Amino acid sequence: MNKCVLSASGSGHPVVCWLLTAAEMKRCDSNTSEIFGVPSVVLMERAALSCVDVIVSRQKKLEEQAGQLGLHPKRRVLIAAGGGNNGADGIAIGRLLLQEGYDVSFYLASGEEKASELLKLQLHTAKAYGAVICDTIPDGEYDIIVDALFGIGLCRPAEGIYREAIEWINAQDAFVLAVDLPSGIETDTGAVLGCAVRADVTVTFGFWKRGLLFYPGCKYTGKVICTQIGITEDGFLNQTPEAFTFTAPVAELLPARPEDGNKGTFGKVLLLAGSEAMAGAAILCGRSAFYAGSGMVKLSCPTLIHPVIQTALPEAMTADSVEASARWADVIGAGPGLSLSDRARKELLFVLQQTLQPLVLDADAINLIAKDEALLQELIEHQQNPATRRKLILTPHPGELARLEGCAIEEILKQPVFYAKKWANRLQAAVLCKGARSIAASPDGSIYINRSGNSGMAVAGSGDVLTGIVTALLSTIDDPFWALCIGVYLHGLAGDLAAHTKGEYSMTSNDIAEAVWAVLVKQEKNYV
Numbered sequence: 001m002n003k004c005v006l007s008a009s010g011s012g013h014p015v016v017c018w019l020l021t022a023a024e025m026k027r028c029d030s031n032t033s034e035i036f037g038v039p040s041v042v043l044m045e046r047a048a049l050s051c052v053d054v055i056v057s058r059q060k061k062l063e064e065q066a067g068q069l070g071l072h073p074k075r076r077v078l079i080a081a082g083g084g085n086n087g088a089d090g091i092a093i094g095r096l097l098l099q100e101g102y103d104v105s106f107y108l109a110s111g112e113e114k115a116s117e118l119l120k121l122q123l124h125t126a127k128a129y130g131a132v133i134c135d136t137i138p139d140g141e142y143d144i145i146v147d148a149l150f151g152i153g154l155c156r157p158a159e160g161i162y163r164e165a166i167e168w169i170n171a172q173d174a175f176v177l178a179v180d181l182p183s184g185i186e187t188d189t190g191a192v193l194g195c196a197v198r199a200d201v202t203v204t205f206g207f208w209k210r211g212l213l214f215y216p217g218c219k220y221t222g223k224v225i226c227t228q229i230g231i232t233e234d235g236f237l238n239q240t241p242e243a244f245t246f247t248a249p250v251a252e253l254l255p256a257r258p259e260d261g262n263k264g265t266f267g268k269v270l271l272l273a274g275s276e277a278m279a280g281a282a283i284l285c286g287r288s289a290f291y292a293g294s295g296m297v298k299l300s301c302p303t304l305i306h307p308v309i310q311t312a313l314p315e316a317m318t319a320d321s322v323e324a325s326a327r328w329a330d331v332i333g334a335g336p337g338l339s340l341s342d343r344a345r346k347e348l349l350f351v352l353q354q355t356l357q358p359l360v361l362d363a364d365a366i367n368l369i370a371k372d373e374a375l376l377q378e379l380i381e382h383q384q385n386p387a388t389r390r391k392l393i394l395t396p397h398p399g400e401l402a403r404l405e406g407c408a409i410e411e412i413l414k415q416p417v418f419y420a421k422k423w424a425n426r427l428q429a430a431v432l433c434k435g436a437r438s439i440a441a442s443p444d445g446s447i448y449i450n451r452s453g454n455s456g457m458a459v460a461g462s463g464d465v466l467t468g469i470v471t472a473l474l475s476t477i478d479d480p481f482w483a484l485c486i487g488v489y490l491h492g493l494a495g496d497l498a499a500h501t502k503g504e505y506s507m508t509s510n511d512i513a514e515a516v517w518a519v520l521v522k523q524e525k526n527y528v
């Protein structure tokens with residue numbers, strides 16, 4: 001991956017949003033305090049102030065609206081604090097709200113004797129300002145609940161009094177602000193450990209955590225507000241986080257289009273796609289490749305389906321076999337609607353063994369390789385050897401990745417990041433694991449987590465569109481991992497546009513393909 005582009009984010013590169021694990025965040029916290037000398041208590045005060053800002057500005061709006069109706073919204077707050085530094089944040093928030101004139105009750109779920117040092121300090125200060133700390137939830141009705149039970153330190157399922165507190169919070173008719181993360185959400189995976197708070201707003205400090213983006217965690221966060229509390233990219237030192245996502249627009253990452261270019265300049269894409277029963281896959285893939293900027297697209301598929309392809313996609317050329325076009329192509333994409341036929345296998349073998357161009361493998365190309373242990377081993381050996389390695393992208397869904405791995409789909413779904421990384425390393429390739437949050441892994445260990453797209457994209461042919469986009473981008477973007485990340489992101493944006501016009505119920509994969517051009521126009525114009 002082009003680390004230069006990513007590290008530019010320190011100077012405010014608008015495209016990349018880091019997604020941290022708990023360990024990365026802890027390292028960054030401690031570097032900020034220990035190397036740069038910003039005391040933890042200063043960071044904590046800023047963290048607390050940033051939450052207070054959110055509460056106070058919301059309250060102000062409510063009071064303005066209610067005032068016009070002669071109403072007076074109450075300011076009854078409950079702070080629900082755990083025994084770690086997330087709890088300490090909560091106590092600091094409560095103390096600041098007391099000073100703002102709010103009616104604040106404090107519930108400390110863990111005993112004071114088990115409190116972290118910073119929590120002890122915060123308890124001492126809060127008490128000095130008149131806070132009364134209760135060891136059961138004080139009876140009463142609350143307008144605002146601050147969830148500060150657990151943050152990035154959650155390490156086991158929430159049980160006992162913690163479960164009771166979480167369930168109680170979820171049963172209240174109050175505005176819930178989660179501090180850093182909703183309690184019960186695992187920082188790295190977004191899994192619910194036991195049970196989790198359903199927040200209206202999550203104020204997260206310094207950087208996004210992966211679990212705020214992954215499902216199911218993202219369903220618990222409400223609106224996520226990432227606040228700057230003095231923990232910056234300087235705190236990474238030389239260890240940038242593994243994972244990132246894009247924030248729109250990505251125009252500056254798109255391949256440049258030379259004014260004096262010709263159709264050869266913009267990529268000659270050869271697609272091994274389509275079969276008698278799946279001609280549409282080839283059409284969707286080819287159409288998307290054109291919309292994503294390819295100069296020329298040639299589809300290698302059985303002669304029988306040439307007429308239907310020529311009719312639906314007159315811009316494309318057709319061929320009976322890849323052999324004749326192998327030299328012509330700048331890039332090859334293989335798999336959509338290919339089938340597992342003998343012809344498909346023969347064609348794929350030719351591509352794998354007789355060509356060297358950058359290659360995208362999807363769907364049946366992956367299934368054919370997964371079925372053939374010798375072929376898979378040969379591919380691994382080629383890719384492990386720098387002398388024979390080619391630029392390679394794989395775009396499996398979890399079922400296809402499970403076939404490659406030889407395990408159950410559930411196993412992949414439990415650890416998608418792990419398996420994407422494992423295959424990226426094994427094949428020295430950019431490997432995607434598709435889903436509601438597609439994960440792309442690079443051989444250098446970088447992870448892209450995609451957040452564009454919607455459930456309307458869970459429709460037949462959607463993956464074929466992605467293959468067309470990614471193959472087109474691979475012809476002009478040098479780094480396969482970048483081509484994959486950008487392709488996946490644009491594909492999701494096209495899905496969002498299709499959902500906007502046709503709705504998630506009715507949109508088809510062709511609607512996604514037909515939205516690609518509009519997404520690119522928006523990117524070019526630098527707005528979304």
Ligand SMILES: NC(=O)C1=CN([C@@H]2O[C@H](COP(=O)(O)OP(=O)(O)OC[C@H]3O[C@@H](n4cnc5c(N)ncnc54)[C@H](O)[C@@H]3O)[C@@H](O)[C@H]2O)[C@@H](O)CC1
Nearest residue numbers: 029043044084085086150151152153154155156157158180
């Ligand atoms: N410099 C810093 O370190 C900063 C830390 N901040 C806050 O500190 C938090 C991290 O603090 P901690 O590392 O203390 O972690 P937490 O406060 O998130 O939780 C850790 C505590 O909870 C316990 N615990 C974990 N899972 C449990 C379970 N299921 N049941 C019962 N107890 C459980 C642990 O044993 C530990 O005592 C962040 O999320 C953030 O809110 C912020 O104040 C910003 C600055």
Ligand SMILES: Nc1ncnc2c1ncn2[C@@H]1O[C@H](COP(=O)(O)OP(=O)(O)O)[C@@H](O)[C@H]1O
Nearest residue numbers: 397435436453454455457458460461462463464
């Ligand atoms: N709930 C969802 N939210 C966002 N994107 C989704 C969702 N479900 C599926 N997708 C996307 O739709 C595409 C489906 O691809 P794939 O499973 O290969 O479909 P097909 O084989 O039918 O073409 C993937 O890019 C995936 O990330």
Ligand SMILES: [K+]
Nearest residue numbers: 150179181183
């Ligand atoms: K929390």
